[in-house]
Amino acid sequence: MTAETGFFRGKSLGATSLLTFAILSLAWFVGFASRLFAIVRFESIIHEFDPWFNYRATHHMVENGFYNFLNWFDERAWYPLGRIVGGTVYPGLMVTSGLIHWVLDTLNFHVHIREICVFLAPTFSGLTAIATYLLTKELWSAGAGLFAACFIAISPGYTSRSVAGSYDNEGIAIFALQFTYYLWVKSLKTGSVMWASFCALSYFYMVSAWGGYVFIINLIPLHVLALIIVAAMQYARARISRQQFMTLFVGGLTFFGILAVVVYFGLVWGGYVAPFSGRFYSLWDTGYAKIHIPIIASVSEHQPTTWVSFFFDLHITAAVFPVGLWYCVKNVNDERVFIILYAVSAVYFAGVMVRLMLTLTPAVCVLSGIAFSFTFEKYLRDDEKSSTKSDSDRQMYDKVTKKGKVDLGVRAVGTAAASETAEDGVGVNSRSLVSVVLVLFLLMFVVHATYVTSNAYSHPSVVLQSSNSHGDRIIMDDFREAYHWLRENTADDARIMSWWDYGYQIAGMANRTTLVDNNTWNNSHIALVGKAMSSNESAAYEIMRELDVDYVLVIFGGVIGYSGDDINKFLWMVRIAEGEHPKEIKEANYFTDSGEYSVGPHASDIMLNCMMYKMSYYRFAEVRMGYNQDGFDRTRGYVIGKKVRAVFHSRQAICEETIVQDITLEHIEEAYTSENWLVRIYKVKKPENRPTIKKSERQVRLESKRVAKV
Known part of the structure; x- marks a missing residue:
């Protein structure tokens, strides 16, 4: 958009x-500042699970050099297998x-590498806004680019x-991602x-x-094919x-589609091309992972997206971006074919997997920027035109009046000018109302x-x-405690030993060896x-x-009501x-007779005696x-199935009460429980040097009484 068109009309x-x-x-600035709530409320700290490994790997690279990082064998992960880090990470971060x-x-600005890791993502959010502006400018106009940049800077x-x-x-x-798309569109338009x-x-x-590069490597060839x-x-x-x-179009499309499928399966069968991973298959069949690879389905961000999530993460842009998509279809050219393909494919994949909402957000921001820019530009341009036309008519009427030549023709001009002024008044009011509503939507988006x-x-x-x-x-700082x-x-x-969710945190904060972690390889x-x-x-002891x-x-979250504990993941x-x-192991054995998953009085015996139940509820009663x-x-909202019970017995006419613990541990012992019982640690007992002898067999029995001879 030049200085003479759109929002910048009339400006140098x-x-x-x-x-x-x-x-x-x-x-x-707004994008950077809005991402600092956690720092202000808590402290400068690494979040979640995967970031802890990324920080640990970055710290290792800074301390030992890039070459050593590429050849790093992490002996503290996946014991006793270990992990070759250099070939299993994306080192760009x-x-x-x-x-x-x-x-x-x-x-000479000496900053700890942890602070750089903490503030890296907020800093790059500004670069993402600029890249989105450049991309949208190439696709539509500078005004649309500014809208898109502001959207993506704060989009949830x-x-x-x-x-x-x-x-x-x-x-x-x-x-x-956005910068690569911008350079692709730029090279397509210029041929440079x-x-x-x-x-x-x-x-x-x-x-x-990022492993999501496959989105680019498939989208750009798809654009070329289109x-x-x-x-x-x-x-x-x-x-x-x-x-x-x-006839030619339908027949050709069918023929080449079947040919592509046959060639692909032939290459896979011949061993020339590796088959797709389980995550890829789950994009086309949402039930594939749950049946064949449950570890993929167990991750919350791999679940299908709900309608609430679309509104929660996109707000008003979820309803506006189809308008921008329609504008691109209506005014299609080579580069707009790209954003159309991007938006359609991203909408599908975001609906299949909630994690891919991240790839949909940039496309939504670009198309929403186009929709708002086109709408505001149209109304503002109409206001300027009507204002200019009204001024010219008024000047003509004044000139005629000054000359005193008020004839029938002049009266006709005056009548027409008055009628157009009235129409423009209604139009201005309508456009003002629409503009105010759109501005309110934008303010609501900012608040949300x-x-x-x-x-x-x-x-x-x-x-x-x-x-x-x-x-x-x-x-509640139980984890770090x-x-x-x-x-x-x-x-x-x-x-x-823990579930794989906590492997990265144990290695990063406790610096201890883990059996499994979030790499899930x-x-x-x-x-x-x-x-x-x-x-x-x-x-389990074996x-x-x-x-x-x-x-x-x-x-264990039963004390404080923490729903993300291991019982809920069990x-x-x-x-x-x-x-x-x-x-x-059979899943059906862990349900009640009515088919319910429960840890209450009606839970199955296998459930009540498994290690997870014992370690979670030991001494909980x-x-x-x-x-x-x-x-x-x-967390579950009911009393557990096993707890302490009182046993009454009489001794010398006195009734005594003895507390009996239903949950007992034989091969492990409680080592540590955090303040709010959120983290519980048990020590595995070492095997005994000799077999245990029953108490009744510990005394040596003599078959005959022997007397020493004098």
């Missing part, structure tokens, strides 16, 4: 550039942080992965080899930073009849985005927050841990001895274990909370 090029710079700078750290050190769908402390690949990958080279370099950076098909259709349509054209960012996406998973009856804030205990009170080579190893958690204590386990860590442990050990009875689980 310098004023236009200054206004653009000011808006983009403000978008960067680590290299970016390390490069920033090196530049600051060179300039993008903020969820880029708040301060969320040191994950997506924090920089969305910038690389220079822009194409820049696009290739940006794509290389994108590949090094342009080829459109060009062929235009060429054929001018030379054959409409009926022949439709700020609220969601503050209350939903700015709470670190390692620190929980609650409030008492007086409204005072209560901080337990990890610190492990770091200070266990041997340096101690092996910790070995399903059999995870299934073995799930089998140990699902088995009775004796069977597994733990085979794996050289020293401590077992479980998360069925996934059972399903994953059943996939590898179907003879020993001794705890009484409020007006609830002993053993009341606040």
Whole structure:
């Protein structure tokens, strides 16, 4: 958009550039500031699970160098297998942080690498806004680009992965995604080899930073294929009849589609092409992962997206972006075919997997920017035209009056001017009303985005927050408390068994060896841990001895009402274990007779005697909370199935009461329980040097009494 069109009509090029710079700078600042809620409320800390490994890997690279990082074998992960880190990570995130750290050190700004990791994603949010502006400007206009930049700067769908402390690949990958798309569209419009080279370099950076690069590697060829098909259709349509054209189009599309499928399966069958992963198949069949690979379905971000999530993460832009998509279809050209394909494919994939809402958000922001820009531009342009026309008519009427030549023709001109002025008055009122409504929608979007960012996406998973009856804030720091205990009170080579969700945090904060972690590359190893958690204590002890386990860590939320604990995840442990050990573990055995998953009095005996149940509820019946009875689980909402009981017996005419613990431990012992019972750690007992002798057999019985001879 030039200085003579759109929002910047009548402004000089310098004023236009200054206004653009000011808006983009403000978008960067607002985007950065809105992501700092967690820092202000808590402290500078790494969030979630994956970011802890990314931080640990970055720290290792900074301390030991990039070459050592590429050859790093992590012996603290996946014991006893270990993990080759260099070939199993996307190093773009680590290299970016390390490069920033090196530049600051060179300039004598000595900043700890953790602070760079914490603030990296908020900083890149501003770069993402600029990249979105450049892309939208190439697709439509500068005004639309400014709208899109402001949208993506605070959109909850993008903020969820880029708040301060969320040191994950997506924090920089969305910038690389948008910038690569911009360079692709730019090279397509200009035909310049220079822009194409820049696009290739940006794509290389994108590949090094995020596994979602497959979205680009498929979308760009799809765009090229669409342009080829459109060009062929235009060429054929001018030379054959409409009926022949439709026959050729449908037949050709069917033939090439079948041919592509046959060629693909032939290459897979011949071993020339590797088959798609389970995550890819789950994009086309939402029930595939739950049946064949339950570990994929067990991850919450791999679940299908609900309608509420679309509104929650996109707000008004979810309803507006189809308008922008229609404008692009109505005014289609080569580059707008790209955003059409991008939006349609992203909408489908976001509906299948909630995690892919992240890839939909940039397209929604671009198309919403186009919709708002086109609407405002149309109304503002009409106002200017009507105002200019009214002024010219008024001047003509004044000139005629001054000359005194008020004849019938002049009266006609005056009547026409008055009638147009009245019509313009109605039009101005209508357009003003629509403009005010749109501005209110924009303000509502800002309020919603700020609220969601503050209350939903700015709470670190390692620190929980609650409030008492007086409204005072209560901080529950059980996770870091337990990890610190492990770091200070266990041997340096101690092996910790837990569910894979907590592997990265244990290695990052406790610096101890784990059996499984969030990399989930070995399903059999995870299934073995799930089998140990699902088995009775004796069977689990054999597994733990085979794996050289020293401590077992479980998360239990029954005291404080924390719903993300291991009891609520337990069925996934059972399903994953059943996939590898179907003879020993069966999911149906962990349900009640009525088919309900319960830990209450009606729970099955297998459920009540499994390791997960015992470790979670050991000594729990001794705890009484409020007006609830002993053993009341606040997360599940009922009393547990096993708890302490009173046994009465009489001795010398006196009735005595003995407390008997229903849940007893034989092969493990409680080592540590955090303040709010959220993290419980058990020590695995070492096997005895000799077999246990029953008490009745400990005394040596003499068959005959021997007397010493004098």
